[in-house]
Amino acid sequence: MTQFFQIHPENPQLRLIKQSVEVVEKGGIVAIPTDSCYALVCRLDDKDAVTRLRRIRGVDEKHHLTLLCRDLSEIALYAKVDNQQYRLLKAATPGPYTMILEATKEVPRRLSHPSRKTIGLRVPENNITQALLKELGQPLLATTLILPDEDEPLTDPELIREKLDKMVDLVIDGGACSLSPTTVIDMTGEMPELVRQGRGDASLFGL
Numbered sequence: 001m002t003q004f005f006q007i008h009p010e011n012p013q014l015r016l017i018k019q020s021v022e023v024v025e026k027g028g029i030v031a032i033p034t035d036s037c038y039a040l041v042c043r044l045d046d047k048d049a050v051t052r053l054r055r056i057r058g059v060d061e062k063h064h065l066t067l068l069c070r071d072l073s074e075i076a077l078y079a080k081v082d083n084q085q086y087r088l089l090k091a092a093t094p095g096p097y098t099m100i101l102e103a104t105k106e107v108p109r110r111l112s113h114p115s116r117k118t119i120g121l122r123v124p125e126n127n128i129t130q131a132l133l134k135e136l137g138q139p140l141l142a143t144t145l146i147l148p149d150e151d152e153p154l155t156d157p158e159l160i161r162e163k164l165d166k167m168v169d170l171v172i173d174g175g176a177c178s179l180s181p182t183t184v185i186d187m188t189g190e191m192p193e194l195v196r197q198g199r200g201d202a203s204l205f206g207l
Contacts, residue, residue, distance in 0.1 A: 003170040004161050009033070012131040012174075020170060021135045028169030029053055031145055031160050032132065034068075035125040036096040036182045036199045037153035038160060040168065041068065041132075041140040045108060050141060056167055058148030065111060066098050066120040066182075067139040068129060074139060075099075075121050078106050085187050088205055094125035096199035098182040111141065118188055128174045144181050155179055 003023070005016045023030055027049045029042050040056060042049035044067065054060065069075045072089055079101035081089065089099065103111075103119040111119065121139075124130070133140060146153045147163065154160045157173035164171065183200035185207070186193040192205040 002161055002165050002168055004157075004173065005170065006173045007128050009174045010127060012128045014131075017128075017131045017135050020132060020172060023170045024132075024136060024140070029056065029167075030170040030172065031157075031164065031168055032129060032140075032172045033126060033157075033174035033177050034096075034129050034142075035094070036144075036178050036180060038145040038155060038157070038177050039068075039142040040145050041142045044111070044139055044141045047110070050111065053141070053143060056164070057143050057146070059143070061110065063143075064100065064118075064120045066122055066142045067107075068133060068142045069121055069123050069139045070130065070133045071123060075101075075123065078104055078139065079119060079121055080104055088187070088192065092200070092204045093123035094130075095123070096125070096178075096180075096182045097204075098122045098184045100184065100186040100188060100195065102188055120184070122182060126174070128172060152179060153177075153181060 007016050024043055027046050032041055042053050098120045100118050100120050103117050107119050144153050155177045161171045180199040183198040183202055184195040185205050186195050194202050194207045
């Protein structure tokens with residue numbers, strides 16, 4: 001049975017946050033709310049959990065997974081960031097943006113894009129997600145919760161529990177989320193490039 005926690009979106013209960021992190025640490029897949037859509041997350045360094053995550057989403061190793069980071073200093077550990085990129089990131093975080101950057105050696109090779117050695121990173125502006133990241137002490141690996149046969153992300157936690165029962169280990173009900181995914185910005189070139197327009201305002205990146 002999939003566990004189901006109702007966590008307060010403004011003041012997350014520490015007891016439930018700790019229990020949620022325990023699920024992740026034991027190799028679990030968790031559906032969590034973010035500042036855009038609901039996401040599926042697992043531990044960064046758990047190969048079996050990552051395989052399960054991709055299977056649920058119906059994506060292969062060429063699909064960019066995203067690292068959810070607590071702040072800019074954590075991003076800098078997993079991605080190569082120059083001064084210009086840092087200024088842009090500082091203006092856009094936390095928020096509903098996924099930035100594609102060149103991965104450092106801290107990122108397991110199987111998680112970076114196989115041909116480009118890039119990784120998607122974001123700093124979500126969501127109290128529950130931030131509480132989970134703080135308690136875990138490292139980034140979460142994430143993907144938007146869109147099922148293989150659907151076009152729209154799932155936003156209702158009760159429906160997520162119904163559709164993913166026994167497929168994920170825990171669903172966190174933090175209230176309804178947006179239907180819009182993050183805005184994706186490729187920052188690996190000389191100038192930022194808009195990959196996907198989502199909830200975030202791309203003009204922060206001069207686009």
